Amino acid sequence: MVNNEKNPEQSPHPLLNSLIGMPNLLNKPGVRKALEELPQLYGNEIVRKELDKLRQRILEADESELDKIDIDPDRLAEKIAALLYEKARPSVHDAVNAAGIILHTALGRAPLADEAREAVCHAAAQYSTIAVDRETGRRGDRYKHVEDLLCFLTGAEAACVVNNNSAATIVLLNTMAEGKEVIVSRGQLVEIGGSFRIPDVMKRSRAMMVEVGTTNKTHPHDYIEAVTENTGLILRVHASNYRMTGFTSDVPVKEMAEIAHQRGLPMADDIGSGCLVDITQYGLPPEPLVQDSIRGGADLVCFSGDKMLGGPQCGVIVGKNEFIKRIKNNPLVRSFRCGKLTYSALEATLKLYLEPETLPQRLPVLRLLTRKQDEIARKERSFLRKIKPFIQGQCIANVVNGFSQMGSGSLPGRDIPSKIITFCPTVMTVDELAYKLRRNNPPIFTRIESEAVVMDFRTVFPDDVPFLLEAFERIFG
Ligand SMILES: *Cc1c(COP(=O)(O)O)cnc(C)c1O
Secondary structure: OOOOOOOOOOOOOHHHHHOOOHHHHHHOHHHHHHHOOOOHHHHHHHHHHHHHHHHHHHHHOOHHHHHHOOOOHHHHHHHHHHHHHHHHOOOOOOOEEOOOEOOOHHHOOOOOOHHHHHHHHHHHOOOOOOOEOOOOOOEOOOOHHHHHHHHHHHOOOEEEEEOOHHHHHHHHHHHHHOOOEEEEEHHHOOEEEOOEEHHHHHHHOOOEEEEEOOOOEOOHHHHHHHOOOOEEEEEEEOOOOOOOOOOOEOOOHHHHHHHHHHOOOOEEEEEEOOEOOOHHHHOOOOOOEHHHHHHHOOOEEEEEOOOOOOOOOOEEEEEOHHHHHHHHOOHHHHHHOOOHHHHHHHHHHHHHOOOOOOHHHHOHHHHHHOOOHHHHHHHHHHHHHHHHHHHOOOEEEEEEEEEEEOOOOOOOOOOEEEEEEEEEEOOOOHHHHHHHHHOOOOOEEOEEEOOEEEEOHHHOOHHHHHHHHHHHHHHHO
16 A cells, blocks of 8 residues: 555645646636536536545645546546536436346336326426315325225235335334344345345344244244244245245245234235236236235235336335234334325326236336337347448447346346347447446446347337437447
């Protein structure tokens, strides 16, 4: 390690003398033009901060680092202008998902149906009856808007909605088992990502985790033997994002519920994805259904709204009336509650499920999931024909067999057959191409696989195609 200690008495670095000053930088035509896009004080502050950062970097740099610092005023102005334009645009803006990952958590998971989008737009700028009882004029229950629908669709007696499934799990465990023991299989102590890990969630909800079984096998007697007078709940967690194969076994919901009920205990199922339709009818691998868990006897089932369900980010808990009532009265629910936009989107999404015949066309998640391979291939070939003049001699591109992924821990290890385009650039590396696509406006997200940039048109919307064309023209043209 280089000793990088600073001597505060040291005179300012000579390179600082050559660095462009703030007034001159603001006067560079590119910067001046970009500043017009932003309120003046805010824009100037961005420029000042960037210049400060550069000064700081120069002061802290050692010899080898110094060589890398570029203080050329024109290039600096160009960089800062680009930054200003970026700040002027909404920070969350459209992205093209060409990665073929349908529920891409980093890209916002499920795209909403038109019906849900319209409901959100409408609710956004209006007052609404979100939490008022029209009969009495008093504060009402904000869950009631979706509760009937959720009960109808899942067969549960009652329902409650919070911000996401992590919150749902915490509030469920805290309500049912604060200070008590929760029995869970060692094969289900999952980490979902983004710091959701069952043992930690257990701790936060003040339940005491009792692990049973082994990583690969848990038997009914493991649960039975773990029951004590301090047991509060038997929990099942769907191993959403991985798949165990080989010498494995676990206890089905129905049997777990029986074990629990025979001992006067409740049983809960964190099912993860919230699938409400049997997707094997579309030739897809099975994903556990909420209604199967309820029918199997689970007293409570929780799941995400923005995974397979295809709705807004939220966490849904459905189950027995007495338990849902206790959950609704838990003060934690107040902290985890979601707003009117979520309810509007969720209600509109759930209503689509009332018409199963049109669901695969109207619900984007299902529409993308059921896209036919030949349709995907046709779009990809048509795209390749259009970009051929730009990429010729610079990049080899082919439509080949490949896979899409569900993402967000649904259908783990079950790749969905698709047609993909592989791009092998000869004038830059695959990382560079992926980077340039990501830096496009709107950014284009791809996958890198076996030395190629991969695009999967399963998740590309028709409106995205012109942006893709422009990007390739700009990068290669
Ligand atoms: C995804 C998932 C969660 C977390 O849900 P979020 O909606 O991401 O908070 C919890 N449990 C399981 C089993 C999951 O699959």
